Amino acid sequence: MEGRKIIKWVVGGLGVALIVGYSFFVLIDFVYGPRIIISNPLNGYSTTTPAIIVQGRVIHTNNLSINDAQTAVDLDGNFHSRLILAPGYNIIKVTAKDNYERVVKKTIEMVLVESRI
Incomplete structure (x- = not known):
């Protein structure tokens, strides 16, 4: 027993x-909760080329948008998106949302310097 x-x-x-x-x-x-890690470009970056690639990684996220456009994320959470900058000051908004509708936002401020030849 x-x-x-x-x-x-x-x-x-x-x-x-x-x-x-x-x-x-x-x-x-x-x-x-959701997290965004942006590896490229750095905040405050200045460039002379208008085409840039925003790349990084998200964690605990099921929805990612860059400047209100949906962005694909691979199985490891990596993302990249090509953007065209306007001359002068630019703000790039990266937004991530998780399954519980919690939202995390990051902004990148950049300057496109016109090259004078």
Whole structure:
């Protein structure tokens, strides 16, 4: 009889551990929220070429837009998008949204300097 009690406690403990582990796995996206890491271009960057590539990585995100245009994200969370800058001061808005509708925004300020030849 004592052996059955031990087996019941072990199986019950494994069941509780399984439920707690699965709950942590599911809720980790909710706890950390979406994040944006922009690797190129840097904020405050000045350039003479109007075509640039915005690239970086997102974490815990299911929707990404750059200047209100949807941008594709690969399975590792990497993204890149080609943009054309207007002469002078430019603001690039990067927005990420997660499954819980939480939104994170980052802005990049750049200057397109016209080259005078």
